[in-house]
Amino acid sequence: MNLNGWIIYNGNLPGASFSDFAKWIDDAAKRKMITTKTYQNNELLTYLATDSLHLLKDDFDLLPDFVIFTDKDIYLAKQLELLGIRVFNSAKAIEISDDKISTYQELAIRKLPIPKTIIAPKIFGYHDQINLNFTKQVLNTFSFPFIMKEAYGSFGEQVYLIHNEVEMNKKIRELAGKPFVFQEFISSSYGKDMRLQVVGKQVVASMIRKSADDFRANITAGGSMEVYEPTKEEVDLAVAATQAIGADFAGVDLLFGPNGKPIICEVNSNAHIRNLFDCTNINVADFMINYIIEELSDHHD
Numbered sequence: 001m002n003l004n005g006w007i008i009y010n011g012n013l014p015g016a017s018f019s020d021f022a023k024w025i026d027d028a029a030k031r032k033m034i035t036t037k038t039y040q041n042n043e044l045l046t047y048l049a050t051d052s053l054h055l056l057k058d059d060f061d062l063l064p065d066f067v068i069f070t071d072k073d074i075y076l077a078k079q080l081e082l083l084g085i086r087v088f089n090s091a092k093a094i095e096i097s098d099d100k101i102s103t104y105q106e107l108a109i110r111k112l113p114i115p116k117t118i119i120a121p122k123i124f125g126y127h128d129q130i131n132l133n134f135t136k137q138v139l140n141t142f143s144f145p146f147i148m149k150e151a152y153g154s155f156g157e158q159v160y161l162i163h164n165e166v167e168m169n170k171k172i173r174e175l176a177g178k179p180f181v182f183q184e185f186i187s188s189s190y191g192k193d194m195r196l197q198v199v200g201k202q203v204v205a206s207m208i209r210k211s212a213d214d215f216r217a218n219i220t221a222g223g224s225m226e227v228y229e230p231t232k233e234e235v236d237l238a239v240a241a242t243q244a245i246g247a248d249f250a251g252v253d254l255l256f257g258p259n260g261k262p263i264i265c266e267v268n269s270n271a272h273i274r275n276l277f278d279c280t281n282i283n284v285a286d287f288m289i290n291y292i293i294e295e296l297s298d299h300h301d
Helices: 017-031 074-082 091-098 100-109 135-141 165-175 232-244 274-280 284-300
Strands: 004-009 035-040 045-049 052-056 066-069 086-088 117-119 146-150 159-162 180-184 192-199 202-210 224-227 249-256 262-268
Touching: 004 017, 017 035, 017 274, 017 284, 045 074, 052 074, 066 074, 066 284, 074 086, 074 091, 086 284, 091 100, 100 117, 100 180, 100 232, 100 262, 117 135, 135 165, 146 165, 159 165, 192 232, 192 284, 202 232, 202 274, 202 284, 224 274, 232 249, 232 262, 249 284
Parallel strands: 004 035, 004 066, 066 086
Antiparallel strands: 045 052, 117 180, 146 159, 146 180, 192 202, 192 249, 202 224, 249 262
8 A cells, every 4th residue: 555645844933843743754654665745834825716726836746645734724734634635633633622622622521531621701802991700700619829721822831820819810911812711720730740642542652741840841841751651541531532632643631630530631633752752762653654554544445
């Protein structure tokens, strides 16, 4: 079965981590004798007209058998799907994952364990007349400290630990115009969490992340990492969370609950894999490629 694939990453982000992720996948594909081409999303413009739907790209003859989409450009991912291409992960999965509110809703409807969460009412931009009466319900539900988290964000940068009402009201005004949530703070997981990398229906690598001086454990925020052997409950939960958003693969972040039970923090459809390799010496890209071969083979049969 000769496969031809594309790998797409964002061409407008600084740093090499995004192109690095794409290269790891490309190398894994080559090890399986799969022909791949890597594109930045800004090299593949989508074109729509009454009688046409295609890509504005003139240096390829045939569309690929599959696309590995490491970006969050969901309109491009959807365009590829409309052209009949199997996209890993799907546009819908990326869309849900990218929006933490949508993610929590999908997890909650399946009764999967998440922190107690209140979705902030929509506010149209910053102004002096924001009605804060709704915060009475927030304060009746949560005690300080609690979390305020933007729906869109990466690397833990849009997550805030709120200690009092003054901080809360100030942050609400700062976030006006953006979707965000209020969320209970899982103090038993202060400065530590676990990342489980799911491919298909299995966890292929996992680690604990720790921070000595931050409530967030993200490596990009200065955290450290160590190899972790997850329990069956943690594995099952990570797989269920991945399936809840419809993803083929995802990095699932679990918190350590107060009773030792895992709690889902986030589901990352575009989780980078270099840190996992540095920690565990497991190359997740190989598992991703093997999964794609199996999926396309089953579909072809």
